[in-house]
Amino acid sequence: xxxxxxxxxxxxxxxxxxxxxxxxxxxxxxxxxxxxxxxxxxxxxxxxxxxxxxxxxxxxxxxxxxxxxxxxxxxxxxxxxxxxxxxxxxxxxxxxxxxxxxxxxxxxxxxxxxxxxxxxxxxxxxxxxxxxxxxxxxxxxxxxxxxxxxxxxxxx
Amino acid sequence: xxxxxxxxxxxxxxxxxxxxxxxxxxxxxxxxxxxxxxxxxxxxxxxxxxxxxxxxxxxxxxxxxxxxxxxxxxxxxxxxxxxxxxxxxxxxxxxxxxxxxxxxxxxxxxxxxxxxxxxxxxxxxxxxxxxxxxxxxxxxxxxxxxxxxxxxxxxxxxxxxxx
Numbered sequence: 001x002x003x004x005x006x007x008x009x010x011x012x013x014x015x016x017x018x019x020x021x022x023x024x025x026x027x028x029x030x031x032x033x034x035x036x037x038x039x040x041x042x043x044x045x046x047x048x049x050x051x052x053x054x055x056x057x058x059x060x061x062x063x064x065x066x067x068x069x070x071x072x073x074x075x076x077x078x079x080x081x082x083x084x085x086x087x088x089x090x091x092x093x094x095x096x097x098x099x100x101x102x103x104x105x106x107x108x109x110x111x112x113x114x115x116x117x118x119x120x121x122x123x124x125x126x127x128x129x130x131x132x133x134x135x136x137x138x139x140x141x142x143x144x145x146x147x148x149x150x151x152x153x154x155x156x
Numbered sequence: 157x158x159x160x161x162x163x164x165x166x167x168x169x170x171x172x173x174x175x176x177x178x179x180x181x182x183x184x185x186x187x188x189x190x191x192x193x194x195x196x197x198x199x200x201x202x203x204x205x206x207x208x209x210x211x212x213x214x215x216x217x218x219x220x221x222x223x224x225x226x227x228x229x230x231x232x233x234x235x236x237x238x239x240x241x242x243x244x245x246x247x248x249x250x251x252x253x254x255x256x257x258x259x260x261x262x263x264x265x266x267x268x269x270x271x272x273x274x275x276x277x278x279x280x281x282x283x284x285x286x287x288x289x290x291x292x293x294x295x296x297x298x299x300x301x302x303x304x305x306x307x308x309x310x311x312x313x314x315x316x317x318x319x
Contacts (some may be wrong), residue, residue, distance in 0.1 A: 057277060111270060111279035116214045120270035120282075127286055 011138035014129060018090050018136060021125055024118065025103060026087025032080035039072050045113045060112045082106060093140010097133060100126045158290075167297035170288060174249050174295055177284050180277060181262055182246025188239035195239045198231040204272040214273040223272065241265060252299010259285045259295070 004010060042064050045056050056064075068075055082102060089099030107123035129136045137143055160166065188195040201223050207213060208220035215223075227234055241261060248258030266282035288295040296302055 056275065057280070108279055108283060111275050114214075114275050115212075116270050116273045116275060117212075118216055120267055121216070123279075123282075124267060 006132060006135045008138065010132075011135045014132050014136050015093070015139040017125060018093060018096065018129060018140070021103075021122055021129075022087045022090025022092075022099075024087070024122065025083050026091060029080050029083030029085070029087055033084065034080075036076050036080045037072075038075050038079060039069065041115075042068055042072070042113065056114050057112065064113065079106070093137040093142050094145065096137045096140060096142050097130070100130050100136075104130070162291055162294035164297060166291075167294045170291050170295045171252070171298040173284055174252060174255070174288060174299070177262065177281055177288070178246045178249025178258075180246070180281060181242050182250060185239050185241070185243030185246055189243060195235050196231070197234050197238060198228060200272070201228050201231065201234075204274075207273045216271065219271045238265070252296040252301050253304065255296040255299060255301050256289070259289050263289070 046061055046065050046069075083106065086099045086103040086106070089095050090103070104123055104126040107119045107126065111119045111123065134143075134146070137146075204215050205220050205224050205228070208215040208217055242265065245258045245262040245265070248254050249262070263282055263285040266278045266285065270278045270282065293302075293305070296305070
């Protein structure tokens with residue numbers, strides 16, 4: 001089964017999936033750049049924490065309140081640009097492992113903060129793509145870059 | 157790296173994680189089974205369908221139509237499936253028996269609960285279930301599957317040879 005899923009034909013399928021979710025990230029990052037402020041969303045998340053059989057877990061609420069809200073300027077830049085770069089990396093298939101890890105990490109945090117919508121699906125697809133490596137980027141820049149990077153590092 | 161993570165020492169950690177996740181499922185399932193008047197998902201389902209509208213919907217449109225067209229009309233089925241599914245997944249994980257199936261079932265439930273707009277412990281239980289699945293046989297190194305699985309495999313092999 002693994003042979004079929006990681007064959008060259010399946011690679012076309014994974015490339016399409018990769019570009020599709022990359023597009024989701026790119027668009028959502030692009031719309032946030034320059035006009036994004038997470039503090040409203042985070043304050044709402046913290047508020048919903050106490051009520052409704054704790055939608056947000058206490059440990060995550062404490063993290064939002066004590067760390068994220070106090071450093072909100074960092075997150076207001078990190079999230080839009082992180083999303084845009086993850087999208088770009090996935091569409092190009094360039095540094096796709098890093099892009100998938102970063103994307104999945106963002107999805108996990110958005111879910112912990114109480115946002116569901118498309119996050120569970122993206123999170124699941126990203127984990128699947130991580131496991132399909134290296135077929136994930138068979139049709140992407142990584143296919144050409146990764147061997148060269150490996151060579152460079154092994155020379156040293 | 158995966159090879160190290162799957163050795164006997166790391167397996168102790170995976171057993172602890174398995175017990176934690178299993179206990180969460182067992183108590184969640186048991187709470188629903190023993191609930192007075194029985195467990196009824198329809199209120200939750202209706203709430204989830206309502207969350208599909210607006211500027212920032214927490215439920216995707218396609219999932220809301222699945223809930224509306226399939227889950228809600230068959231709520232009677234889900235009212236039995238969910239509590240017992242949760243309870244059995246929890247039991248399997250605590251005993252380390254049929255661990256892989258319990259993990260797949262548990263992760264599938266987490267995914268659906270999240271799609272229906274519930275976060276709570278779902279993101280972390282989902283993530284832990286996936287990690288345990290990746291650890292494969294190391295997740296039940298200290299569980300009944302360690303003894304049961306080899307026997308099942310040899311039995312299946314014998315059956316297929318005699319057939």
